Structures are given as structure tokens and as C-alpha cells.
Amino acid sequence: MDLQDVEAAAGPLAARFGIRPPTVTSGRVPKSIKRGVRAKVWWGSRLGLVIDPAAERLEQDVLKGELASMMAAFTLRWTFITRFVLALGAALICEFAIMTLLADTPAWAQDLIFYAGTAIWVGLFIVLYRDLIYRSDRKAVEVVGAGPLLAVLEAERQHPSNSWFYLWALPSADRRAERITPPVIPSTTDAP
Structure with a gap:
């Protein structure tokens, strides 16, 4: 290709x-x-x-799914950036308020507050990034159908990404597939 x-x-x-x-x-x-x-x-x-x-x-389906996923994320990027900036701002304001209220505390307590705030910020980023992935998956499925995206997820299962960022922030291929395929509800007429 x-x-x-x-x-x-x-x-x-x-x-x-x-x-x-x-x-x-x-x-x-x-x-x-x-x-x-x-x-x-x-x-x-x-x-x-x-x-x-x-x-x-x-394969053609995998390429189509990759492109659809990237284009869906591209169309949703400003929503992600807005949410990220608002979450970061809220986390920084809360951390600043706590640090101001506890200005007379020992240095170790202030360090602990700083590191806890950083951990909360990283957690918020991961949650927001996963939300972006799930929303772009849904948008890609709306535009091209589930087949190409499921082909991408199957390729991800066969050759998983191996960077630390993907391990922490990217949801697994199985979880992404569960979110885009409708659940199978057994029919009551099939029961004996």
C-alpha cells in the first residue's frame, strides 16, 4: 500500500x-x-x-479503520482540549487553595499535597483520554460501521502497542470492542 x-x-x-x-x-x-x-x-x-x-x-479494512479512528479523534480534539484545560484548571485551583490554607504546615506535608495533586491530575488526564478514545470509536462506527474498527482492534490484539503511554492511558482492544458492539440480548422465544 x-x-x-x-x-x-x-x-x-x-x-x-x-x-x-x-x-x-x-x-x-x-x-x-x-x-x-x-x-x-x-x-x-x-x-x-x-x-x-x-x-x-x-489490509484495506485495517487501513480504513485506522484512518476513521484518527479522523474521528481529530474532529473531537477541541472537546478533549477544553475538558483537559478545565480539569487541569480545577485541579490547580484546588491544589493552590489547599496549599494556601495549609501554608504553615511542614514541608513534607506540602510536598505530599503537591504529589497527590499531580497524581490526581495524571488520573484525570487518563480518564479524559480514555473518554476521547471511546467517543472517537463511537463516531468512527457511526461513519464507517463497526467492521473496519473491529479489524483495527484485532490487529491491536495481535500486535499490541508497547509504549508506557499506551499501557497506562489506552483502553484494551477488548474493552474498546465491547463498547462499540451492541450487547447480545437472548430472545425469550428461544427458551424451551
């Missing part, structure tokens, strides 16, 4: 998401990105894709 194939797949898909077609360039992506497709988002309003030689072995 070469750059023209990716551009050909990305153009109509971008139109379905209501965004401009992404710029597609060839380059290296981090080793933790196993499928070889990386989204680059600058402050502008256009998504950029970097395609690694590893992407050449992707």
Missing part, C-alpha cells in the same frame, strides 16, 4: 467526517505505533498523516 492508496482512501473518508482531506507524507513513526500510520495535528485545521513502510502490509 503506497501513499496514493492512502490518499485515495483518506479523501472520501475525510468528506464523510466533514473535514478537509489530510496531508499524507512518507516517514518514520515511533516503534510503538505498530501499524505504521501516525496522525499529526498542528494548531491548524488540517490533519496530517505520516505513513511508515510498516503500513504497506495493512
Whole structure:
């Protein structure tokens, strides 16, 4: 699969998401990105894709699911940034208020408050990032259906991402699949 194939797949898909077609360039992506497709988002309003030689072995469904997932996250990015800034602001205000109230406490207690606040902030970031992943999965399924995204999740199961960020913040492929597929409710007419 070469750059023209990716551009050909990305153009109509971008139109379905209501965004401009992404710029597609060839380059290296981090080793933790196993499928070889990386989204680059600058402050502008256009998504950029970097395609690694590893992407050449992707099946069409996996590529479509990868692109849909990235485009869905791109369309939801400002909601994520807004929530993140508000959560960070609330955490910093609370931490500042506590530090001000406890200004006469020993240094070790202030350090403890600072580290606890940092841990809470990291936890908030993980929760918000997972929410972004789940929401972009749902949006991708609305646009392209569940098949391509399930193909991406199957590829993730076979070759899991291995960076510390993915281990902490990215939900497992199984959990993501559970969230996008409707539960099977047994029919009462099938019972003997």
C-alpha cells in the first residue's frame, strides 16, 4: 500500500467526517505505533498523516479503520482540549487553595499535597483520554460501521502497542470492542 492508496482512501473518508482531506507524507513513526500510520495535528485545521513502510502490509479494512479512528479523534480534539484545560484548571485551583490554607504546615506535608495533586491530575488526564478514545470509536462506527474498527482492534490484539503511554492511558482492544458492539440480548422465544 503506497501513499496514493492512502490518499485515495483518506479523501472520501475525510468528506464523510466533514473535514478537509489530510496531508499524507512518507516517514518514520515511533516503534510503538505498530501499524505504521501516525496522525499529526498542528494548531491548524488540517490533519496530517505520516505513513511508515510498516503500513504497506495493512489490509484495506485495517487501513480504513485506522484512518476513521484518527479522523474521528481529530474532529473531537477541541472537546478533549477544553475538558483537559478545565480539569487541569480545577485541579490547580484546588491544589493552590489547599496549599494556601495549609501554608504553615511542614514541608513534607506540602510536598505530599503537591504529589497527590499531580497524581490526581495524571488520573484525570487518563480518564479524559480514555473518554476521547471511546467517543472517537463511537463516531468512527457511526461513519464507517463497526467492521473496519473491529479489524483495527484485532490487529491491536495481535500486535499490541508497547509504549508506557499506551499501557497506562489506552483502553484494551477488548474493552474498546465491547463498547462499540451492541450487547447480545437472548430472545425469550428461544427458551424451551
